[in-house]
Amino acid sequence: MSEFDLIRQHFTRATQHTHLGIGDDAALIKPSANMQLAISVDMLVAGTHFFADAAPYQLGWKALAVNLSDMAAMGANPKWATLAIALPAVNQPWLTEFSRGFFACADAFQVDLIGGDTTRGPLTISIQIIGEVPIGQAIERSGAQLDDEIWLSGHLGDAALALAHIQGHLTLTSEAFASCAQALHAPQPRVNLGLALVGLANSAIDISDGLLADLGHILQRSKLGASIYLANIPQSTHVKAALVAAQQKVRQGAASANHGDDQKILSMLLAGGDDYELCFTATAENHNKIMQLSQSLKLPLTCIGHITQGTRLAVHGLNDELLDFKEAGFDHFK
Numbered sequence: 078m079s080e081f082d083l084i085r086q087h088f089t090r091a092t093q094h095t096h097l098g099i100g101d102d103a104a105l106i107k108p109s110a111n112m113q114l115a116i117s118v119d120m121l122v123a124g125t126h127f128f129a130d131a132a133p134y135q136l137g138w139k140a141l142a143v144n145l146s147d148m149a150a151m152g153a154n155p156k157w158a159t160l161a162i163a164l165p166a167v168n169q170p171w172l173t174e175f176s177r178g179f180f181a182c183a184d185a186f187q188v189d190l191i192g193g194d195t196t197r198g199p200l201t202i203s204i205q206i207i208g209e210v211p212i213g214q215a216i217e218r219s220g221a222q223l224d225d226e227i228w229l230s231g232h233l234g235d236a237a238l239a240l241a242h243i244q245g246h247l248t249l250t251s252e253a254f255a256s257c258a259q260a261l262h263a264p265q266p267r268v269n270l271g272l273a274l275v276g277l278a279n280s281a282i283d284i285s286d287g288l289l290a291d292l293g294h295i296l297q298r299s300k301l302g303a304s305i306y307l308a309n310i311p312q313s314t315h316v317k318a319a320l321v322a323a324q325q326k327v328r329q330g331a332a333s334a335n336h337g338d339d340q341k342i343l344s345m346l347l348a349g350g351d352d353y354e355l356c357f358t359a360t361a362e363n364h365n366k367i368m369q370l371s372q373s374l375k376l377p378l379t380c381i382g383h384i385t386q387g388t389r390l391a392v393h394g395l396n397d398e399l400l401d402f403k404e405a406g407f408d409h410f411k
């Protein structure tokens with residue numbers, strides 16, 4: 078099979094908002110009136126960002142979904158993508174499944190694949206995404222204001238739990254694993270939320286490296302601090318169950334109990350990556366509007382704290398004690 082047949086068969090689909098797509102030396106697109114382009118690129122290397130034997134459908138979905146999540150964080154509407162892919166060999170069933178997953182995500186969010194590059198090499202996937210945002214309205218990391226409320230979409234920790242199960246660090250029931258694996262392999266980019274936050278949020282970021290690290294980026298760029306409250310951080314039922322189980326084991330002094338098991342789960346919540354929820358800040362005046370948005374999007378939005386003076390990210394524990402990450406074993410995430 079020639080390179081061109083491969084591109085035609087696996088990557089060429091009808092487009093919705095493109096003047097000239099795959100097949101020429103460059104694609105041609107035209108931004109809508111009064112819109113700015115938002116552009117981002119991501120590279121995924123087998124063995125580093127995903128397992129080389131990862132299911133290709135899930136890989137196709139996730140490779141695009143993580144880019145859409147970046148658009149969501151900016152309040153941008155994703156419209157076009159390019160795909161550069163290095164393949165060790167032409168594996169037709171793999172390509173069929175990969176492109177099925179990729180286009181399932183592209184179709185769900187009306188994104189056109191408008192070009193790319195295909196070469197032989199160690200399995201690597203690089204996707205560039207282009208979106209639109211009203212001129213001057215993009216939500217930037219640097220926009221947080223003193224006393225802003227800090228919000229989170231959905232809940233955190235499931236993706237990290239699934240990964241810990243796969244790596245043998247803990248054991249989930251098959252039901253819990255199936256549900257957590259969805260979060261890990263098929264993240265749902267919060268595009269509609271991002272679009273609705275334009276004009277409502279002062280700053281935003283998507284959680285790819287863990288809440289503490291990513292909220293830390295907002296604080297750094299905004300030159301402010303934050304107080305967040307562990308009790309308010311939305312956990313899935315699986316994370317709650319894992320936390321209770323770990324705490325019980327420690328309390329009962331079970332032989333298999335590892336001191337720090339409960340802290341490992343906490344670290345999944347606060348520092349686990351791959352959740353792709355949005356963390357954003359907004360003035361308290363917008364509190365009710367954001368609660369209404371939560372209802373209309375049928376997506377939990379939870380206020381987890383507020384922006385403070387200074388540069389410190391203070392995490393308040395369940396008894397309002399300040400959590401010390403070094404002592405609590407979080408230092409490897411610092």
Ligand code: ADP
Pocket residue numbers: 084088098099100101102103159160161162190191192193194195
């Ligand atoms: P050129 O040699 O001019 O760079 P290529 O032979 O690399 O062109 O690609 C031919 C066409 O197919 C181009 O329009 C390119 O954008 C597109 N293309 C190549 N690989 C991919 C891919 N993996 N996904 C989508 N489009 C691709």
Ligand code: MG
Pocket residue numbers: 193194195
């Ligand atoms: Mg080329």
